[in-house]
Amino acid sequence: MTLLEVRNLEVTYAGGAQAVRGVNLSVEAGQKLGIAGESGCGKSTLALALLRLLPKDAEVTGEILLNGEDVLAMKWGRVRAVRWAGASIVFQGAMHSLNAVHRIGDQIAEPILLHKKATQEGAKKKVAELLEHVGLPATRANAYPHELSGGQRQRVMIAMALACEPDLIIADEPTTALDVMIQAQILRLIEQLVAEENLGLIMISHDLAVLSDTCDRLSVMYAGRVVEEGPALQVYEDAVHPYAKALSAAFPTIGDPASRFAPRGLPGDPPDPSALPSGCTFHPRCPVALDVCASEDQVLRIAGPGRRAACVHVGSAEVAATEVEARSTTA
Numbered sequence: 001m002t003l004l005e006v007r008n009l010e011v012t013y014a015g016g017a018q019a020v021r022g023v024n025l026s027v028e029a030g031q032k033l034g035i036a037g038e039s040g041c042g043k044s045t046l047a048l049a050l051l052r053l054l055p056k057d058a059e060v061t062g063e064i065l066l067n068g069e070d071v072l073a074m075k076w077g078r079v080r081a082v083r084w085a086g087a088s089i090v091f092q093g094a095m096h097s098l099n100a101v102h103r104i105g106d107q108i109a110e111p112i113l114l115h116k117k118a119t120q121e122g123a124k125k126k127v128a129e130l131l132e133h134v135g136l137p138a139t140r141a142n143a144y145p146h147e148l149s150g151g152q153r154q155r156v157m158i159a160m161a162l163a164c165e166p167d168l169i170i171a172d173e174p175t176t177a178l179d180v181m182i183q184a185q186i187l188r189l190i191e192q193l194v195a196e197e198n199l200g201l202i203m204i205s206h207d208l209a210v211l212s213d214t215c216d217r218l219s220v221m222y223a224g225r226v227v228e229e230g231p232a233l234q235v236y237e238d239a240v241h242p243y244a245k246a247l248s249a250a251f252p253t254i255g256d257p258a259s260r261f262a263p264r265g266l267p268g269d270p271p272d273p274s275a276l277p278s279g280c281t282f283h284p285r286c287p288v289a290l291d292v293c294a295s296e297d298q299v300l301r302i303a304g305p306g307r308r309a310a311c312v313h314v315g316s317a318e319v320a321a322t323e324v325e326a327r328s329t330t331a
């Protein structure tokens, strides 16, 4: 069943920043979709748009069908009802998302009391169940956020996201602030919960390696657009779009310790979303750009079974990995 279908989503902030441009994506029950890209490419804006959490002055157009219902066309009462119960978000940096002066049990209970109309006693029982479900003793309900470790706080955020039994979880950089061991534990926990409850998952990260390890499919964003999408491991290990290639080359290869010591960066910076370059927005940084790329934008085209990429080279000459590497190392 399709839980979420996003069609031609566009977000423009008040100052003219085109943060999300024509994004299409879908998530089925039990499916894990990773969204990757450098800082500023519009990942968080996309996540916030899905539940109408953007500032009021952001202009949002397109369709966001959650269980077939368009979130953008909903009245505010309905939007509030689908937040938590239809889809919920786990934000990065739990310390900033949790209220420092309230016990974590009370914070997890809040959406349960509000959305499930539970009694105090019922909510308390549910909080205990949720804490144990995410690997914390039920007694931690009495703790304040500062009394927990970073990993424990992120477990609390996951418990809170599950509190109203949503169909879809959106995890925005859920492990960025954690050390590698705890990061792996939290990722396994998310995977386990998604499988147990047959949830849909959207996981957002700049880290393609983490996404390819956790997700089934990957969409790579650049300057507000999806520039490549396909099965996660294929996109990570054998990207087609030169930006996706460079992004995956910037991370160590799973199972290849040697590559940890030789990650390659991508030269240049992502463009200012209020003054995007003409043509393909990646062309000023692209090692294999043609003259036409400065004037003609590219749409996603079939790049293999279940794969699409928005590059002039797709469907014609293959982009040579060596060219991308050559440009990265000489920068």
Ligand SMILES: Nc1ncnc2c1ncn2[C@@H]1O[C@H](COP(=O)(O)OP(=O)(O)OP(=O)(O)O)[C@@H](O)[C@H]1O
Residues within 6 Å of the ligand: 013, 014, 015, 017, 019, 037, 038, 039, 040, 041, 042, 043, 044, 045, 046, 055, 206, 272, 273
């Ligand atoms: N409230 C806002 N008003 C104006 N521009 C904004 C606002 N929020 C974000 N932007 C701009 O929109 C673009 C996309 O930002 P966004 O936070 O979605 O990117 P991101 O890929 O999630 O980056 P990061 O990983 O750093 O959070 C950026 O250029 C950012 O400066």
